[in-house]
Every structure is written in structure tokens, then in C-alpha cells.
Amino acid sequence: MPMLPRKDDWIYFSFLSVSTIDDPMLGISLVVCVSGCPRQCEGCHTPHLQNVEYGKLINTSELMCKIKYQLSLSSDLIDNIVFLGGEPLLYPLAIHSIITQLNEYRTILYTGYDYDDVPDYIKNDVDILKTGEWVEDLESNKFPASTNQEVYINNKLLTNEELNNLPINMR
Ligand code: SF4
Numbered sequence: 001m002p003m004l005p006r007k008d009d010w011i012y013f014s015f016l017s018v019s020t021i022d023d024p025m026l027g028i029s030l031v032v033c034v035s036g037c038p039r040q041c042e043g044c045h046t047p048h049l050q051n052v053e054y055g056k057l058i059n060t061s062e063l064m065c066k067i068k069y070q071l072s073l074s075s076d077l078i079d080n081i082v083f084l085g086g087e088p089l090l091y092p093l094a095i096h097s098i099i100t101q102l103n104e105y106r107t108i109l110y111t112g113y114d115y116d117d118v119p120d121y122i123k124n125d126v127d128i129l130k131t132g133e134w135v136e137d138l139e140s141n142k143f144p145a146s147t148n149q150e151v152y153i154n155n156k157l158l159t160n161e162e163l164n165n166l167p168i169n170m171r
Contacts, residue, residue: 027079043136
């Protein structure tokens with residue numbers, strides 16, 4: 001009988017891509033996209049990713065192999081590793097394990113959870129954290145994508161002025 005994955009070690013993984021994500025001032029990112037999101041935000045840009053079955057269930061070792069392989073092809077280009085979805089914090093322990101193995105890169109996590117609901121171990125170890133749901137009526141046309149969302153660097157909330165002057169000292 002095949003071994004079932006440990007609950008804290010699996011992730012519904014969708015894809016990896018190399019991108020400038022929302023703000024080119026943050027540089028070039030390796031994007032780790034997971035599937036599954038409990039919210040149904042109106043105007044969601046990635047509604048297919050709300051369904052976990054869009055992705056594939058893999059464990060953190062398999063995902064690290066995929067990330068390392070992609071980095072071996074393009075590590076000179078990459079400034080950041082970005083975790084988004086879907087909702088990366090459906091898999092908080094698995095995501096945290098991966099973040100801690102990538103500490104030579106800037107790590108960025110986008111979550112629909114509010115800051116107070118994000119586990120402390122994530123807040124303490126991710127470099128940049130964007131929190132809050134996407135709200136179509138509050139679209140900003142810049143980073144972050146809706147004005148209710150907050151951005152934290154090294155667990156410190158950025159002011160609007162700091163957001164308008166990215167990149168600031170991020171590490
Ligand atoms: S949190 Fe993000 S992925 Fe989830 S429904 Fe809202 S916009 Fe879509």
C-alpha cells in the first residue's frame with residue numbers, strides 16, 4: 001500500500017514560472033504557484049486555482065527538486081522566490097519548510113489572509129509578505145493590487161510612501 005503523505009509535508013502544486021510579477025521594481029522572480037483557495041473573491045484573476053485539483057499533490061522534497069532545477073537554469077537572473085496561488089497558506093508548514101531552505105534568495109508570499117491570521121513562523125521567516133483579499137472595487141492598478149492589501153518587509157508594515165518608492169532596503 002503506498003504511503004500517504006504527511007499532512008504537514010504536502011502541497012497542491014500548480015506550476016513554476018519566471019516573471020516580474022506585479023512590480024518590476026521587485027526584480028525577477030521564480031514564481032511557485034499552488035492551487036486551492038477557500039475564498040471566492042469577485043473578479044479573481046485566477047479562478048481555476050481555487051480548485052485544488054487544478055494542481056498535483058506533491059511533497060516538499062519533490063517541490064524543492066523542481067525549484068532547484070529551475071534555479072540551476074536561471075539562478076543568475078532570479079532576485080526573488082514568490083509563493084502565490086490560490087492560497088499558499090493552505091499549506092503553511094510545507095511552505096515554511098521551503099522558505100527556510102531558500103534563504104539565499106528574497107522570499108515573497110502573497111496571501112488572502114489578513115496579517116493577524118498569518119502564523120508567526122511565516123511572518124518571521126518570509127522577507128516580503130502581502131496580506132489581504134483581492135477586492136475588485138478597490139483595484140489600485142499598482143502593487144499591491146487592491147488598496148485594502150498590506151505589504152510587510154521583514155515583518156514591518158510599509159507605509160504608502162514606502163510602497164511608492166520601492167525598492168527600499170528589503171533585506
Ligand atoms: S484570494 Fe486570490 S486566488 Fe483566492 S479567490 Fe481571492 S483573488 Fe482568487
